[in-house]
Amino acid sequence: MKTVLVIGAGSRGRRYSEIGTAIGDAFKIIAVAEPIDARRNYMRDKFGIPEDMCHLSWEDFLSRPKFADIAIIATMDRDHIAPALAAIEKGYDLILEKPMGATPEECCMIARAAAEKGVFVQVCHVLRFTPFFCALKSLILDGKIGRIVHIQHAECVGNVHQSHSFVRGNWGNSDRATPMIVQKTCHDMDIMQWLVGKNCTRVHSFGSLTYFKEENAPEGAPERCTDGCPHADTCYYNAVRLYTKDLRNSSFIQAVVSDDNRTDEDILEALRTTNYGKCVFRCDNNVVDHQTVNLEFEDGITASFTMCAFNKGSRNIRIMGTDGELIANMGDQFITLYDFATQKFEKINISDVAVNETIDGGHGGGDAGIMNAVSNYLNNSKSTVSLCSIEETCRNHLIAYAAEESRLTGKVVDMAEYEERLGGII
Ligand SMILES: NC(=O)c1ccc[n+]([C@@H]2O[C@H](COP(=O)([O-])OP(=O)(O)OC[C@H]3O[C@@H](n4cnc5c(N)ncnc54)[C@H](O)[C@@H]3O)[C@@H](O)[C@H]2O)c1
Incomplete structure (x- = not known):
């Protein structure tokens, strides 16, 4: 069992705590830092945390010697860096919400600090832990479509979700949070790189805020x-x-x-x-409501990505390889495989494909999946294909930051040069 300090008991901190403690004896929540009384008290009552281990902010806890195994950091985007660096310095393993840092420099600082200290940091790229994306990864690793040549991927945000989170809500203004391509779709940059299994070499992006103004x-x-x-x-x-x-x-x-x-x-x-x-046309939002990114990976593999607010919501993907094609929508239980050899379509039930993660819970099973995977790794020394090193996580965040730079400058960003400008990752 691992003992846990929760920093930020809003929607995410609470969710990971509830899911983590539901997995047998995997995690015990022993301390919480949260300034909002109702949220802090909820955690105290739900997990039986002693009053003197419930604090308004993380500084009190992270100025003491290490007293728990893991810190969950689920504060807002711009409040990740300070507790993350302080917790790493004290030797905590981390479950760190995405985006790992609110600038590319912050991402590199966290990656370097974690590597130097040798602590385990799992950033909550929960899509990697969903049965849906695990099934796609398994089919690719099994060679079902040969070598990947191109990915077409869309993150359909949903018009109401956009209005709630990215117009009225926490992430509407990038000066308070992060650019939308980082905030919402660092998941997708991570997923595309993970499925391809090679590093991104160049990115180019267009997009703007057209409607909610x-x-x-x-x-x-x-x-x-x-x-x-x-x-x-x-x-x-x-x-x-x-x-x-x-x-x-x-x-x-x-x-x-x-x-x-x-x-x-x-x-x-x-x-x-x-x-x-507030009226959705009269908020202080400045993040985009649609954006496209073209990506090139090693070996000339390409991907085209679209994020857009104007739809019902969901993600869909086509992965095109030398022996076939995978076509999938995250809302479905099936993935369609088109096989060049047989010239036939096959409907593959996601639950039939060997995956490590559970299908229960939020984010298509990703929230439960990540907590299970972290528990298996830290409690039982068992790894899964979804766990991600801090170096790779950082590199995948940089794709999103580079895409934002490209959107603003109109230029293609060369990822090797971009990393070099940042002084390298590790
Ligand atoms: N992995 C995912 O899919 C996913 C989904 C949604 C949000 N997120 C990320 O999770 C993070 C949190 O999002 P949320 O929706 O839970 O936000 P939230 O606002 O509900 O929670 C953040 C909490 O941090 C608390 N806080 C502020 N200052 C603090 C301090 N000094 N010490 C301790 N706590 C403090 C706030 O009071 C709040 O309760 C964000 O960075 C967001 O981008 C990730």
Whole structure:
């Protein structure tokens, strides 16, 4: 069993704690740092943490000698670097939320510090741990499509998800969080590199914020949806309808109101006073609502990636190889294999493909998958194909940062030069 200090008990910190402690004797939560009373108290009560091990911030814990095996760092994007470096210095193994750093320099600093200290750091690229992507990786490793030549991959964010997280929510403004290609799709950069199994050599990107801005506000729309908007009945983003009805039982509601304050009046009060009640065309968001990235990998392998807000949501992928093609949508239980030899399509049930991870839980099973994999590694010295070294994780974050640089400059970024500019990774 590994003892755990949780830093940041918001949506993610709480989720990993709940999932981790549900795996037999794998993890015991013994301390929490969280400034919001309701969240800290929830952790105290749920995991039986003594009051003197519940603190408002991480500094108190990380200035003492190491007292737990693992630190889970699930603070916001810009608050990863300081606790991560302090925890590494004390010798903690880390479960660190993505993005690992809020700049490419921060990512390299964390990777170097972890390598020097020799601690284990698993960044929460949870897609690697989903049965869906594990199945694709297995089929590729089994040689079902020969050598990969090209990947076509799309992250369909979903229009409502975009409005909640990337317009009104925590990640709408890159000055407070990180650019959307880093925040939302460092997962996808990681997945493409992992599936290809070779390093990315060049990236090129286009994208912008086109829709969720003031000039698109319908006539007469007030600042807030609670102010009597004349478009309330037809607007897809009417916050009153979304948060009192459509999203009321979804995980999104946690960001708006706490568990014990969830009456209609509590929600309406939050909509009158927080960003979640603001008109989607009148927020301070600046992140893109669509972006494309072209990637080149070693051996001339290419990938084209699209992230876009204007869809129902989900990820789909086509992986094209010298012996066949894999076609898959993350919402489905099946992957389609087209085999050049037989000229036939085969529907492969994901649960029939040998995978290490569980299908339960959020992010398509990835949240449970990562906690299981970390437990197996740290408690039983068993590795899986999904675990990622800190060097590789850092390199994959740099693809996303380089894509953002390309989007802003219009230039192709050579990854070797980019890494060199940053002084190398390790
Ligand atoms: N892996 C994934 O798929 C995934 C999904 C969603 C979010 N994330 C990442 O997880 C991180 C957290 O996201 P979230 O949705 O849980 O956000 P959140 O706002 O719900 O949680 C962050 C928590 O950190 C707390 N905090 C702030 N300062 C602190 C301090 N000094 N010491 C301790 N705690 C402090 C906040 O009070 C808050 O409760 C973000 O970086 C986000 O990008 C990852």
